[in-house]
Amino acid sequence: MADHYEVLGVSRDATPDEIKKAYRRLARELHPDVNPGAEASERFKSVTHAYDVLSDAKQRQQYDLGDQGGFGGGAQGFGGFGDIFETFFGGAQQTRGPRSRRERGQDALIRVEVGLDEVIFGTHRDIEVDTAVVCQTCNGSCCQPGTSPVTCDICGGSGSIQRAVRSLLGNVMTSSPCGTCRGYGTVIATPCVTCQGQGRVRARRTVPVDIPAGVDTGVRLQMPGSGESGPAGGPNGDLYLEIKVKNHDVFSRNGDDLLATLAVSMTDAILGTTAKIEALDGDVEVEIKPGLQSGEILTVKDRGVSKLRGSGRGDLRVGVQVVTPTKLSTKERDLVQQFAASKKAPAPELSHFQQGLFARLRDKFLG
Known part of the structure; x- marks a missing residue:
């Protein structure tokens, strides 16, 4: 049996469109009504058979794998003759009865901005949507009440x-x-005057939305059936909510963790103390141990953002910045000088390069 690709005169990596064009060209040349010779008739059968196999993705795959099977059975075997009709008669298609006026409505996309404090445990919003709704006058029938198509x-x-x-x-x-x-x-002889025979009108409606905990900027929430109503009372499309989390003045976010910077006085860093932090979901106490250095991270477990998938929460991670006083009274300066004399600290000297505080905090925050 001749190779189907050779019969059609195309390469083995030819696209479906190239195969179809090659078949049409040969069909015009070899069709019995155009070329009544016996040889042309046999070639026409071979061309049609080759096209039937190669125009069907599944049959073509089997053929390429070595299955030299025939027409593939069923109605698919007449695909070539369907294309002959399309070639000679301009693509007339068989109809399958009247089409329905009822169609599915379009999907809608709305962007919703939420605060960082709202995504810790989730929040509820009533979203105002300007969209298509079913006409209340005709209830989607498209006809004036009391009439029908x-x-x-x-x-x-x-x-x-x-x-x-x-x-x-x-x-x-x-x-x-x-x-x-x-x-x-x-x-529709008497269209509804409210919707002009469309079965739907534009209106503003309120959609209640429960925004889950842990969402982040870019997350899209799908609400099936909350989009636009379809023509003639067709089913609603879906509503998609794209989340944008607003920046916070104090806290930032890294995954499920909350990040913040805590300014600590020099004396508290030396002696140690307890600090109260106003977190997004209530106060948190952190222990500052004596000798704490700038750039160290204090971690408060399970005080971050609730996880979107799974259970539990991230952590609150607080970076320490030790603040050196710039203005001292005479008495304070004397005390510092006495302290410095008692410690006999070494003179300042060059050491290995260290990056800035905020760069070090960033590296520690991000792991």
Whole structure:
């Protein structure tokens, strides 16, 4: 059996469109009504068979793997002849009855801004949405109350018009959507005056939304059935909420952890103390041990953001910045000098390069 790709004159990596174009070209050349010779007839059969196999993705895959099977069975085996009709008669398609006026509504996307404190445990919002809703006058029927669609007297309710076309193969019946009813099979003689026969109107409605804990900027929440109503009372589309978390003046976020910087006086860093921090969900006490250095991280477990997937919370991580006083009274200066004399600290000298405080805090915060 000849190779199907060679029969059509295409490469083995040809695209479906290239295979279709090659088949159409050969079909015009070899069709019995155009070229009645016996040799042409045999080639036409081979070309049609090759196209039937290669135009079907599953059959083509089997053929490429070494299965030299035939037409593939069922209605798919007539795919080539369908393309012959498309080639000679302009792509007339068989209709399958009138189409429905009811269609699914479009999806809608709304951006919602929430505070960092709101995403710790989640929050509730009532979102105002300007969208399409079912017309209350006709309840989606598109007709003035008390009336209903009437059968199209042109297509008789089929939604399509049949026409006989003379061709090389004889008379062929073609079908096209009815221009009077636009393929619906019915005509709305008295459209609803409120929605102009659409079955829906624009309106503002309130959608209650529970925003889960742990969401972050860029997260999209899907609310099935909360989008626009479809034409003629069709089902609603979906509503998508894209979250943006506002920046906070004190706290920032790294995954599920909350980050902050705590300014500690020099004396508290030397002697140690307990500090109270106003966290986003209540006060937190942290212990400052004697001798604490700038850049150290104090971690408070389970006081971060609730995890979006899974249970538990992240941590609150506090970076320490020891503040050196710039203005001292005479008495304070004397005390510091006495302290310095008693410690006999070494003279300042160069040491290995160390990056700045905030850079070190960032590196420690981020792991």
